[in-house]
Amino acid sequence: MPPTCSTKKCTRISRWLCDCCQQNLCLRHLNEHNALLISQLYPLTDEINVLGNCLNTLDIQKIIDNNREKLEQWRQDCYKAIDCLFEQKCQELHQLVNEKIGQQRKEVNQVQLKITKLFNAQEANRQDIELLISTIRQLETKMNKLEETCCTINTRPLIIDDALISIKNMTEYELDLSTLSPISRTIACPKNSIGLLTGNDQYLLKHQKPNLCLFDREMNVVKQTLWPYDAINDMCWSSALDRFIVLTENNIFLINENTMSIDNVDTIEERDWGSCTCSDTVLDRID
């Protein structure tokens, strides 16, 4: 006897296996199942049309503008860095020229003083006159050359590396550990150094017993200062204060990256500071 349709109470002969429910059905019930499937297409059409329209109304310019802001910020920061170096070099130049002119003025004054003395005494010998003439000639030559030989400025063009900015296609929720760059440099730590590390635009700050050290991009120690205080619980950079913040159990210290001076700014015996972090305006401490 041929098998009957799997639908309840249907006695017709089953003809095909329905691929949605994996049951053997008669032609009529197979058609019903098919119609049910077709009916599910309508809401799907609506949904995909909504997504399509959404794409049409998406403000592409806004997405670009939002991301462009970050590029713009980078540009402003770079301009600032160039302006800062320019100002610093202008000051150096100013100081150097003033020092040279000052030195020259001093020498002129000395000769003037000598002549006045000879006048006042109303006594000068041939040797005095010859010495004065030679000194004045020397001064004259120096002064004539002053404009050209005061200082020389050598500059190198700024080489801009394309890799300073990378724009990556971001996939949602993706964390691809294989994109982590390989180890480029390592720092050897003396025994009992504290393993914390923090940094700003220029330097990394690290405790290398018995010192606090600043490392440059090549991982060379560029500055260091003795750290005679307690064990460090945490460190961070504060751009608002322009200082590194170092936290020990009861104290907060500020480290000046230029002078490496250490200032204790807060001592609270009854609290134990655990860790810290900074925003542009606020220091958060967790105790």
Ligand SMILES: [Zn+2]
């Ligand atoms: Zn079915």
Ligand SMILES: [Zn+2]
């Ligand atoms: Zn049937």
